[in-house]
Amino acid sequence: MGAVADELRGVDAVIVGAGHNGLTAAAYLARAGLSVEVLERRDIAGGACVTEELWPGVRASPGAYTLSLLRPEIIRDLELERHGLRVSVHEPYLFAPFPDGRKVVTWSSRERTCAQLERDWSRADAHGYAAFAERWERAAGQARSLMSEPPDRERWLDAVGKGILDGSVAEELREIPSEQVRVPFAVQGLIGTLAGPDDPGTAFVGFYHDLGQAAGVPGAWGYARGGMGAVTAALRSAAEAAGASVRLSAPVERVLIEDGRAVGVALEGGEEVGARVVLSNADPVRTAALAGTEPLPGWRQAGPVVKVMVLLDGLPDFPSWPGAEPWQGTIDIGFTLGDLRAAADDARAGRPAAAPWIEAACQTAADDSLAPPGRHVLSMFCQCFPTDVDAEAAADTAIARFAEVCPDLPARVVDRLALGPRQLEERFGITGGHIFHGEMLPGQLLEDRPDRRRFGGVEALYLAGSGAHPGGAVTGAPGLLAARAVLEDLSG
Ligand SMILES: Cc1cc2nc3c(=O)[nH]c(=O)nc-3n(C[C@H](O)[C@H](O)[C@H](O)COP(=O)(O)OP(=O)(O)OC[C@H]3O[C@@H](n4cnc5c(N)ncnc54)[C@H](O)[C@@H]3O)c2cc1C
Numbered sequence: 001m002g003a004v005a006d007e008l009r010g011v012d013a014v015i016v017g018a019g020h021n022g023l024t025a026a027a028y029l030a031r032a033g034l035s036v037e038v039l040e041r042r043d044i045a046g047g048a049c050v051t052e053e054l055w056p057g058v059r060a061s062p063g064a065y066t067l068s069l070l071r072p073e074i075i076r077d078l079e080l081e082r083h084g085l086r087v088s089v090h091e092p093y094l095f096a097p098f099p100d101g102r103k104v105v106t107w108s109s110r111e112r113t114c115a116q117l118e119r120d121w122s123r124a125d126a127h128g129y130a131a132f133a134e135r136w137e138r139a140a141g142q143a144r145s146l147m148s149e150p151p152d153r154e155r156w157l158d159a160v161g162k163g164i165l166d167g168s169v170a171e172e173l174r175e176i177p178s179e180q181v182r183v184p185f186a187v188q189g190l191i192g193t194l195a196g197p198d199d200p201g202t203a204f205v206g207f208y209h210d211l212g213q214a215a216g217v218p219g220a221w222g223y224a225r226g227g228m229g230a231v232t233a234a235l236r237s238a239a240e241a242a243g244a245s246v247r248l249s250a251p252v253e254r255v256l257i258e259d260g261r262a263v264g265v266a267l268e269g270g271e272e273v274g275a276r277v278v279l280s281n282a283d284p285v286r287t288a289a290l291a292g293t294e295p296l297p298g299w300r301q302a303g304p305v306v307k308v309m310v311l312l313d314g315l316p317d318f319p320s321w322p323g324a325e326p327w328q329g330t331i332d333i334g335f336t337l338g339d340l341r342a343a344a345d346d347a348r349a350g351r352p353a354a355a356p357w358i359e360a361a362c363q364t365a366a367d368d369s370l371a372p373p374g375r376h377v378l379s380m381f382c383q384c385f386p387t388d389v390d391a392e393a394a395a396d397t398a399i400a401r402f403a404e405v406c407p408d409l410p411a412r413v414v415d416r417l418a419l420g421p422r423q424l425e426e427r428f429g430i431t432g433g434h435i436f437h438g439e440m441l442p443g444q445l446l447e448d449r450p451d452r453r454r455f456g457g458v459e460a461l462y463l464a465g466s467g468a469h470p471g472g473a474v475t476g477a478p479g480l481l482a483a484r485a486v487l488e489d490l491s492g
Contacts, residue, residue: 009272009273009274010264010273010274010275011034011037011273011274011276012034012035012275012276012277013025013026013029013034013035013036013037013275013276013277013278013279013486014265014273014274014277014278015036015037015038015039015278015279015280015281015464016039016255016281016282016287016290017038017039017041017047017280017281017465018038018039018042018045018046018232018281019046019047019048019232019281019465019466020046020070020235020474020476020479021047021281021465021466021476021479021482022040022047022464023038023045023046023235023236023238023246023479024074024078024235024476024479024480024483025279025281025464025479025480025482025483025486026038026239026244026246027235027238027239027242027244028077028078028479028483028487029244029483029486029487030239030243030244031077031078032487034486034490035243036243036245037244037245037247037273037275038244038245038246039251039252039267039273040246040248040249041250041251041252041429042248042249042429043248043249044229045232045233045236045246046228046229046231046236047063047232047281047428047429048064048424048428048430048435049061049063049064049228049229049232049474050062050063050228050229051226051228051230051370052229054309054311055311055415057371057372057375058311058370058375058377059226059227059370059371060309060363060370060371060377060379061228061229061379062379062417062419062427063228063424063427063428063435064435064474065228065361065379066090066221066222066223066330066361067087067212067214067221067222067224067228067474068209068212068214068219068220068221068222069211069212069473069474069475070212070474070475070476071147071475071477071480072213072216073480074476074480078234078235078238079238080234080235080238083233083235083237083238083241084230084233084234084237085224085230085231085234086224086230087214087215087222087224087225088214088222088225088366089108089214089217089220089221090214090221090222090223090329090330090361091108091329092105092326092328092329093107093108093113093221093330094184094329094330095318095321095326095329095330095331095332096184096331096333097331097333097406098180098405099404099405101319101320102120102180102320103120103318103320103321104117104121104180104181104184105321105326108217108219108220110130110133110134110137113129113133114126114127114129114130117129121178121180121181122177122178124177125176125177125178127175128176128177129175129176129181132175136164136172136207136210137210137218139159139160139161139164139207140207140210140211140218140219142159142160143159143160143207143211144211147211147470147475148477148480149481150469150481151446151447151449151470152446153165153446156446160207163203164204164207165203165204166200166201166203166204166442167200167201167203168189168197168198168200168203169185169186169188169189169190169197169202169203169205169206170182170186170198170202170337171198172189172203172206172207173186179336180335180336182337183332183334183336183337183340184332185206186206186334186337186340187332187334187340187357187359188205188209189203189204189205189206190202190340190344190357190383190384191205191206191209191359191383191435192304192434192436192439192472193205193344193439194304194344194347195344195441196340196343196344196345197337197341198341199344200441200442201441201442201445204440205440205441208440208470208471208473209473212475221330223363223366225367226369226370227363227367227370228474250267251267251268252265252266252267252268252290253265253266253267254266254291254292255278255280255290255291255458255461256272256274257291257292257461260457261458261459262278262291262458262459262460262461263275263278263460264278265278265290276460276490277460277462277486277489277490278460278461278462279463279464279482279483279486280455280461280462280463280464280465282429282465283301283430283431283434283437283438283467284296284299284301284437284455284463284467285299285301285431285432286431287455287461287463287467288456291455291456291458291461293456293458294456296450298443299438299444299450300438300439300441300443301431301432301438301439302386302387302421302434303421303424303425303430303432303435304347304384304385304386304421305381305382305383305420305421305424305435306356306385306391306394306395306398306418306419306421307380307381307382307418307419307424308379308380308382308391308394308395308398308399308416308417308418308419309377309378309379309417310377310378310380310399310413310415311376311413311414311416312375312376312377312378312409312412313374313376313412313414314374314412315327315362315412316406316407316408316411316412317406317408318405319405319406319407320405324365327362327366328362328365328366329361330359330360331358331359331360331362332357332358332359332360333357333359333401333402333404333405334358335355335404339357340357342354343355343356343357343383343384344384346384347383347385347386348384350386351386352386352389352390352393352394352397353383353385353397354397355401356382356384356385356397356401357383358380358381358382358398358401358402359381360378360381360402361378361379361381362376362378362379363377363379375414380398380399380402382395385420385421387420387422387432387433388421388422389421390420391418391419391420391422391423392418394418394420395416395418399413399416419433420433421433421434434472435472436471436472437465437466437467437471437472438466438467438471440471445471446469446470447469449467449468449469449471450463450467450468451463451468452464452468452478452481452482452485453485460489462482462485462486464478464479464482465478465479469481
């Protein structure tokens with residue numbers, strides 16, 4: 001280290017941000033014997049993977065709300081179950097009600113889904129779904145391990161084929177004859193994008209969501225008991241048990257650079273912490289600003305999501321499926337492929353979607369640790385919106401849209417919290433409020449995501465958040481890969 005670095009109180013690794021990836025990196029580095037300090041701007045750890053008390057006595061996950069993709073080796077290596085993580089698969093997998101009273105219901109078992117589709121739709125739909133699901137599961141089986149490896153387009157191409165890697169989700173769903181049955185699967189391909197179902201790259205977005213295994217069940221999604229904060233609480237506990245220090249309310253103002261090499265960070269307020277390496281869990285735009293490097297040319301990070309957390313005084317019935325069971329899984333509202341296209345067209349033209357699509361979940365229906373009896377929180381993940389959308393107006397539109405298939409919902413609403421891209425940015429510190437730290441469409445995948453090493457050309461500065469490969473969602477993979485790169489470089 002040079003003159004500045006010599007004067008600083010130093011650790012081996014300083015990590016900017018205690019999101020799930022920063023905590024994952026911290027745990028791996030501390031277990032390898034490095035001294036590690038994590039600096040988080042908020043007064044809670046977890047980034048977008050948190051449980052917060054949104055109303056007195058009512059806790060919920062205002063960012064990520066369901067879990068699947070967290071890498072099994074991370075759960076195993078860091079002994080996250082010993083640190084308190086409990087994950088259960090939610091059933092149904094998804095429920096998509098339609099205004100005409102019909103519904104698509106899927107389960108984490110393909111056989112059960114086929115039987116349901118044959119009953120509710122037709123034998124041809126069940127067969128079409130089976131062919132699609134079998135093809136994607138075969139490809140997922142080949143691609144899962146690649147999630148924890150450096151990007152390599154050729155290997156991904158071999159594993160999944162060009163249709164999944166570069167094509168549209170609508171094309172991938174072609175074997176399913178009924179359009180309504182295709183809609184909830186198409187929605188999965190649009191998450192975090194300003195795209196419609198015919199756009200290239202949407203197949204991969206949908207497929208990426210099949211690369212997990214909640215509670216060890218391939219492709220399944222589930223709930224962490226206690227909400228998504230239970231994931232980051234377990235990661236933090238594992239990191240601290242290994243000797244890492246996690247400091248809250250410690251916003252980093254800039255990365256200290258000497259002779260082109262990161263040598264530590266300066267906090268707002270002036271304190272400086274020296275380090276042999278600096279890892280940034282912040283998004284690429286924010287990381288570039290902290291390091292004073294050029295913004296990434298053409299990087300797309302405008303968030304299309306409004307997250308609406310709705311406090312309910314009970315669970316109303318869906319006319320298409322009365323009772324409590326449909327509330328246990330994810331609920332997909334998007335009625336036609338044309339609606340999905342129109343929502344993307346609206347947002348791309350700078351207008352809030354007139355008919356947004358919604359993926360909703362109500363963990364309180366499946367987990368009694370979050371709210372008192374009789375109280376529920378409906379989490380509505382709504383797309384597509386321009387970044388500067390009026391979140392309250394978007395929430396009104398989304399609740400009205402949900403009411404088309406659940407007419408008693410508005411009467412059950414006690415309060416709500418509407419988080420548009422700007423509010424997500426303010427709360428979680430993600431520039432543009434983009435859920436994946438940058439869209440995951442062609443041009444921003446695999447090798448096209450910023451390299452985790454030498455971020456912005458700065459030696460010893462590593463990108464450890466979702467902006468790096470393999471991308472967003474609660475996977476832990478960018479944090480794991482950054483930690484591995486640091487250990488390789490420090491030992492080399
Ligand atoms: C509304 C929403 C819904 C989502 N739903 C799901 C879902 O259901 N399932 C799923 O798997 N994924 C979901 N995602 C995506 C997933 O939550 C994110 O991709 C993931 O949590 C990002 O993790 P990360 O560790 O890379 O970064 P982040 O969680 O963004 O963490 C970065 C951390 O860095 C901190 N930070 C930033 N700047 C500084 C600074 N200057 N100084 C100190 N600290 C700083 C931030 O405060 C933050 O804590 C959702 C995201 C959102 C926003």
